Amino acid sequence: MFELPAVYRTFAAQLLFALVLPLFFFVFVLIYRPFGMEQELLLGNLSFGVNLTLMSCILFGVVALMRLFLYLLRRRIGRLSLIVWSLGEITVAALFVGLYAYLMEHRAEPYFLVVAQAYGWLFPVLIFPYALLMLALDLRARLTAPLAEPAEDQKMRFYDERKNLKLVVTATSVLYISAEENYVNIYYLEGDRMCNYLLRNSMKSIEELCLAGGLVRCHRSFYLNPRRVKALRKEREGQIVAQLDVVGAREIPVTKRYYDAVAEQLQ
Numbered sequence: 001m002f003e004l005p006a007v008y009r010t011f012a013a014q015l016l017f018a019l020v021l022p023l024f025f026f027v028f029v030l031i032y033r034p035f036g037m038e039q040e041l042l043l044g045n046l047s048f049g050v051n052l053t054l055m056s057c058i059l060f061g062v063v064a065l066m067r068l069f070l071y072l073l074r075r076r077i078g079r080l081s082l083i084v085w086s087l088g089e090i091t092v093a094a095l096f097v098g099l100y101a102y103l104m105e106h107r108a109e110p111y112f113l114v115v116a117q118a119y120g121w122l123f124p125v126l127i128f129p130y131a132l133l134m135l136a137l138d139l140r141a142r143l144t145a146p147l148a149e150p151a152e153d154q155k156m157r158f159y160d161e162r163k164n165l166k167l168v169v170t171a172t173s174v175l176y177i178s179a180e181e182n183y184v185n186i187y188y189l190e191g192d193r194m195c196n197y198l199l200r201n202s203m204k205s206i207e208e209l210c211l212a213g214g215l216v217r218c219h220r221s222f223y224l225n226p227r228r229v230k231a232l233r234k235e236r237e238g239q240i241v242a243q244l245d246v247v248g249a250r251e252i253p254v255t256k257r258y259y260d261a262v263a264e265q266l267q
């Protein structure tokens with residue numbers, strides 16, 4: 001329940017939060033103008049729209065910076081700590097938005113009273129996009145995660161594009177599957193010998209079978225059996241490859257898009 005899916009740790013997820021939160025705040029406040037903000041944002045000699053735009057930019061800067069730190073610390077973050085971190089983002093944003101309002105109006109009220117007012121704007125508006133983004137990431141994680149750990153004798157039945165059964169192997173014996181034009185090449189163990197079978201079909205057509213068999217997508221053209229991975233290694237050119245525990249097997253490329261999902265399966 002408290003396990004954080006790998007998709008939360010990607011740079012794309014942090015960028016999504018940094019872009020969506022300030023955009024949602026800007027559009028929501030511009031349309032609905034809750035909490036009397038139409039009057040509250042008449043700061044200095046600037047209009048409501050200008051002040052809202054500047055506050056949204058402040059929010060973007062705060063969330064982008066904190067999400068960058070979160071990305072650097074991603075290996076240490078769990079679900080509970082992510083929720084606390086998100087509340088911290090709203091609090092830090094309130095400190096800076098409150099400072100902006102305080103300086104623009106030269107208010108007589110104490111600074112932290114202005115911050116409390118800013119928090120009262122930000123929290124009820126931002127809690128919705130935070131919740132929706134987390135639900136979306138959870139859904140993505142469920143759709144891309146293996147359905148279950150396959151049993152030792154679980155069979156994988158490969159059909160060609162005409163629905164003819166061509167190959168039956170145990171899930172644990174499959175090493176990897178690669179795409180080759182209109183075919184997929186299935187590499188598997190038969191005893192101690194590595195074999196391959198060229199099947200006329202597409203990677204998309206066998207996706208559900210691969211996930212059910214415990215394989216993970218590691219590249220646009222590869223599915224990989226994480227139980228056969230000996231090590232993940234980063235090359236000098238920045239490329240990441242998976243080294244299998246079978247003598248003579250090639251190294252499998254792992255793209256940054258799928259790296260976290262593959263690494264999580266090795267823990």
